[in-house]
Amino acid sequence: MFFKKKKAEGEEAEELKAQACGPEGLEEDLYGLAIASIVRDTRSFCKGYSSAGLMIARMGVSIMILVLVLILQIYLMASLKALVTSVAVNQIRTVYDRYEIIMYGNDTSRMARTANGFHRGRDPYFDPKNFEQLDEEDKEQVCQIPLSQPTFFMTLLTIWTFTAVADIRKAMDTWVRIVRITPTIDSMKDSMEQAEGSEEEFVIVGLTSIVKAVLTIVLFLPRIVVDAYLLWLGCRWLTATPSFEDVILNAVALEFILVLNNVIFSTVVPMQSVVDTRNTQILPREKVRPQVDLAGQGEPNKDEVDLEKSAEQDLDKQPAEEPPPVRLMCLVMLSMFQGYASMVGPLQSAYKHRLGISTDGTDAAHAFTQAAVGVHYGKLIARLGHNVIFACLSPWTRVVIAMVFMFVGVTIPAFLVFTLGWDWVGSVFIAYILSGLGLGIFEVTFLSVITPLGRTTKAWAIVGCPMGFATINILGLTANSFGVEMVYIFYYILACLPIGLALFCRFAPRGSTQLKTANFGSSLLQARQWMPGMVPFFAAQFLSHFAMENWPAIFYMFHPPMVPLFGPHNDEHLMKWGQFFAITYVFIFLGDSISRRIAIFLSTPSLRRRLVYLGVAMALIGLGLYLESLAIAIIIPLAIFFVFWGNGTIYGLTAHHVDKHIPSEHNLASYSFWCFIGDLGAILGGVLVDNTHDLFCRGHKGPFEC
Structure with missing residues (x-):
């Protein structure tokens, strides 16, 4: 009788569950x-x-x-x-x-x-x-x-x-x-x-x-x-x-x-x-999903048992052959990071100038700087927030939503400010936080979605990040020097985003071929399986993003139209401001892109070897920051090259580590936390841009510098 009663209760529970997940009006x-x-x-x-x-x-x-x-x-x-x-x-x-x-x-x-x-x-x-x-x-x-x-x-x-x-x-x-x-x-x-x-x-x-x-x-x-x-x-x-x-x-x-x-x-x-x-x-939003038993009561269902398999069992299941690379995934990443590039560097300065904010030290300039940090706040919120707000959506769908956010964020300066002539400073905050939300959702989910396509595809995809910045900062500056207005660069970015979205929808794994990841709650409950090995990568990501987001301090250090190559008071060797930064962006692109492809293919069978490579990357970032502090223009490209080589190395090493040494069901959670920690460093770096500028400019003031 007892077992019959239990069986009846179970059938009733299943019936109620089926009713709860039935069609809705x-x-x-x-x-x-x-x-x-x-x-x-x-x-x-x-x-x-x-x-x-x-x-x-x-x-x-x-x-x-x-x-x-x-x-x-x-x-x-x-x-x-x-x-x-x-x-x-x-x-x-x-x-x-x-x-x-x-x-x-x-x-x-x-x-x-x-x-x-x-x-x-x-x-x-x-x-x-x-x-x-x-x-x-x-x-x-x-x-x-x-x-x-x-x-x-x-x-x-x-x-x-x-x-x-x-x-x-x-x-x-x-x-x-x-x-x-x-x-x-x-x-x-x-x-x-x-x-x-x-x-x-x-x-x-x-x-x-x-x-x-x-x-x-x-x-x-x-x-x-x-x-x-x-x-x-x-x-x-x-x-x-x-x-x-x-x-x-x-x-x-x-x-x-x-x-x-x-x-x-x-x-x-x-x-x-x-x-x-x-x-x-x-149809209902979804079928019955496995629920995490936070109270530790009740028997786990089949899906929960699968998520608790050991990392060793998961890592033994390596594919016999890697699938053919999908190189076009590079263009998907490129389209998004072109949008990100519009929020920093030359296009940010053009945006600021278009709003009529040209004098540093004013309340408007300060408001613009703080609003511009909104891109980092957006990223920070989205890195982990997408796991809660969009928990019912697949990572594939989240990538699509992220690209729409970026499109709307870039539309605000392109259409409302440059085309219609808005001068409201609040538009900066809205545009930047939307773009930050899009980028924050995109990067972690995109890296997770394309994991089944293999290491070669991911190696091509992650190069899209520096390529996006290079396209806007190098080619954009060059085109602007020939008289092309900045608004056309914004429209180019807008045109690329739908193309990137179409390529993603066409080639990204979906359905049965998509990586099966645990829900965020399950990954947190099983953090001991994957988080300890990620701690060194968290620290490296924090440092690299801090250094990269301090880059505008160098950008604002030199004033147009010329840059003194050998010191602020040396007026014999001058270079045009646009040419100098175009060359600097070339060094950024080379350092960041080459290092990513090398790092993701490095042989790192042991954690010790991975830590050694991480240490070398962090040392290069420290050396680059020191060279930047000397405020000598001729060595700035080399200093930036060191910083971004270190960043690219950290990125490639982390991508390889997560895909090979972290259980696949925790892939998305690992990327989410890793990018979240990086954004903390980025926010700190962005907030301290003015302080870094003042520190680097001590004793280096001249007609074209500081």
């Missing part, structure tokens, strides 16, 4: 209506149940309603920006400008100016007693500025952000289930099946590639873009609202725009269409 809003209409009507037409005219009429009405709502949302947002937000921002800036002038002694000659022309005081001149000189209206307005009560305001801003992100997440979830999880079929005849136990409900079991493309472009992409823009616009409006009471009212008004499609669905859509939407179901 579409969201009852205009987007769900459009999906149901497109799928149902195309299926009916393909099966001969309805005519082409009837199909077009039904789909046209559903899509027309959705398009009208999108147009209404866009109109409201455009009007909000032009008539409300811009006015509010200008008013609050004007009030705060008067406050700054009076509080800092009413002497504008001692004050700096922001990129928008407003005054900002300097610390030694601030006097709290001057507050009494403000008129009563200004006092009241200043005290009602939302940022004067940061805790209260940030709470409201966080709630608004969660509200907007929830809608974006809902759209992403539906896209994954409709486009990624739903199988691709040849004909819409087989797109739906009758739901089990119901005569009215139908499940979408397959879609053609054309229908998936239409749904992505017509429904999901506009929705995500509108939500993201509304999120930004709402944050800007709430920050500029000069009243705490109005902040709450404005937040409610913003939510009204966000949920407009639900309101229209409930009031305009015919009841029959509502019923059709309700009776249209989609």
